[in-house]
Amino acid sequence: MSELSAALRKEALLQWRTRAQLAAVFVFGASALLLFSFAIGPDSAALRRHSAGFLWLGLLLASTLTLAESFQSEMEQRALEAQLLMPVRPAALFYGKAISNWAQLSLLGFALVPVMVVLYDAGTDRLGALLGVILLGTAGLSAPGTLYAAMTSQARARQTLLPLLLFPLVVPVLLAATRASSLLITGDPMGQVRSWALLLACFDAIYWSLCGLLFGRVVED
Amino acid sequence: MDLDDGRPAAAFFFAGLGVLLLLAGSYWGLFVAPAETYMGDVQRIMYVHVPTAWNTMLAFTFAFGCALAFLFLGGWKWDSRMEAAMEVGVVLAVLVCMQGAIWAKPTWGVWWDWDPRLTTTAVLVFAFAGILALRHFVDDPVRRATWSAVATIVAFVDVPIVYYSVRWWNSLHQMQSTPETVSSAFHWPLRINAFAILFLMIAAISLRSRIAALRLRTELAPPPPAPAPQTGTAAAEATR
DSSP, rough: OOOHHHHHHHHHHHHHHHHHHHHHHHHHHHHHHHHHHHHSSHHHHHHHHHHHHHHHHHHHHHEEEEEEEHHHHHHGGGGGHHHHHHOOOHHHHHHHHHHHHHHHHHHHHHHHHHHHOOOOOOOOSSSHHHHHHHHHHHHHHHHHHHHHHHHHTTTTTTTHHHHHHHHHHHHHHHHHHHHHHHHHHHTTTTTTTTHHHHHHHHHHHHHHHHHHHHHHHHHHH | OOOOOOOOOHHHHHHHHHHHHHHHHIIIIISSSOOOOOOGGGGGGHHHHHHHHHHHHHHHHHHHHHHHHHHTTHHHHHHHHHHHHHHHHHHHHEEEHHHHHHHHHHHHHSSSOOOOOHHHHHHHHHHHHHHHHHTTTTHHHHHHHHHHHHHHHHHHHHHHHHHHHHHHHHHOOOOOOOOOSOOOOHHHHHHHHHHHHHHHHHHHHHHHHHHHHHHHHHHHHHHOOOOOOHHHHHHHHHHH
């Protein structure tokens, strides 16, 4: 536990020192939301209907920037190798990084909600539930994203490889998070949100444990 | 070095047997088996589509098994087999999608539908194609093998979640065809082609695995010895 808290302190310091990057990623996500509306046209009903999909696509695209950047600083001056030489388990390093990425992506998601409401007139009276879905969905992006970012940061063509590996894998997250958010915005007469949230939670549980187990193999070889 | 680059005679035997069975099964399916009542001749694509789909899943399952074996048992042969199984699996999965699209257009009226099995197959193609791309962009053989084994395990675990998430989302595909669910007039060509494609797949994986093993042998070979330092006389001879 002390290993994890040390890893989290290191991540918090790292995030604080590169806080301008989070603002840049937010601008990227917001401009993606703006561009999606041009693809549909000025049809306010259609924009509102597709608003949840646009929000999650914007988050998914922006997540590749955040995730790729999270290991960039670890590669400079071989900082990751130095951390592995310390008496700390790789799983603690993984969970420190994954929780940090989850926090960043959740903040980004929360910040994009007002942009979505303004651009697509997609307000909801169940804001707490929507923020909960964002928390579950970004958890699903951050665990496999952190594992793949650790691999691709050490490979050639890292900008291409990360989305190539991550996007097919997170199809269930995109699908469940979009459906749950859409039901919260447009109405949920059949009470389906809970099922989609459960699917997200199952995906999160599987991937947070599996990626934590496999991370050691990725960084130790 | 634990490499799997033995003689390919068995692979050629399986390839020959596979071609013969495929010819027999296709002849039976095209000319002997009766046309299906509702779909007519379009249904005959089932004799290659269903066996290809079964063998696609077998190839990816084998790749998953090789990834586990490489990580937990060790041995380079598992890496070359995993690479071969993934490549053959991707080719078979693309074939399944193409055959499915050819069947879907006259039957469903569309080339593609967001059905669980179709979507899961498409996701599998992209997931494993991504892992093959990762292998091409990593030069160190140890890292390449370990990372692709990890990515294969993660992608394979994703398959049932993708399937059930898409199933909740939308479903149109009919129930799986097996020899038990079709009339006896149809199941012989289905069985024969299933074995034909299985043998062809074994041959392709075996030959591709041998190519991967030969490449690994080159990559893992020790570097050539450094030239001996030249003495004063030898250096003078060389510069003359």
